[in-house]
Amino acid sequence: EDGGHISASHVDALVRKHAPLCMRNLHESLRRDKHLKHYGRLQYNLFLKDMGLPIEEALLFWRRSFANKTDEQxxxxxxYNIRHGYGLEGKRVNYPAKSCVRIITQDQPGPQDNHGCPFRHFSPANLSAALATHYGLxxxxQSEILTAVKAEHYHVGCTRLFELTHAKKGIRKGDGLGNGESVNHPNRYFERSWEVSRE
Ligand code: SF4
Known part of the structure; x- marks a missing residue:
């Protein structure tokens, strides 16, 4: 599982260890429901692509995840949509994974959706529950995170989550992703978490 050679069977562990809350939420929703709606698939597929999951492994990952579907379905x-995200269908555009700004401002999730940014789109109670369940906070x-979110500083809340969950790796308040930068892209969060865990 060195960069660029991730297989379908690695996704669970890597996402649970290194992904930001938006992607962790999509992953757990996918595991729970054995399904994700369109925008959730779109957001997560591009994240996994950027993470280094090759198309063959992506198809395997999604096929296994949609356990209630037949091969034909x-x-x-x-x-098609999974391949499309990899630039292998239609206009063959190699779509970039969505940044935080795009996730926060575009395609607002409805009540049945799991995509979006939990810091922006969850109720305070649901955000608090997710932070406790997925990150043991x-x-x-949680209080600093919830305060930042209340002031609509979503990236600040997410950056603080990174700092708190990497404290054992020597990351302190104000260190951001360990290099002074704050979160602006889910894949950069993921990459920095992986890097920091190896240092
Ligand atoms: Fe994901 Fe960005 Fe929201 Fe963090 S701030 S949960 S990385 S969209």
């Missing part, structure tokens, strides 16, 4: 309803640790 999968081929007919989902395969106690209420005291």
């Amino acid at each position: 999968f081929s007919k309803e989902y395969k 106690a209420p005291a640790e």
Whole structure:
């Protein structure tokens, strides 16, 4: 699983260890529902591509994840869009993974959707529950994040989450992604988490 050679079977562990909340939420929703709606698939597929998951492994990952679908349903309803995201269908555009600004401002999620940015789109109660469930953050640790989010500083909340969850790696408040930068892209969050964990 060195950069660029990630396989379908690595995704669970890598996402649970290194992904920001938006992608962790999509991953857990996919595991729970064995399905993701269109914009969720779009957001997560491009993230996984940027993470270095090759197309063959992406198709395997999605096929296994949609466990309630037949091979025929999968081929007919989902395969094209996954390949499309990799620039292998239609106009063959190699779409970049979405940045935080795009995730926060475009394609606003409805009640049944799981895409978007949890710092922006979750209720305070749901955000708090997600921080506790996925990252084990106690209420005291969450308070700064919730305060930043209340002031509509979503990236600040996400950056603080990175700092708190990498404290054991020597990341302190104000260190951001360990290089002083704050979060502006889910894949940069992921990459920095992976790098920091190896240092
Ligand atoms: Fe994802 Fe960016 Fe929101 Fe963090 S701030 S959860 S990386 S969209």
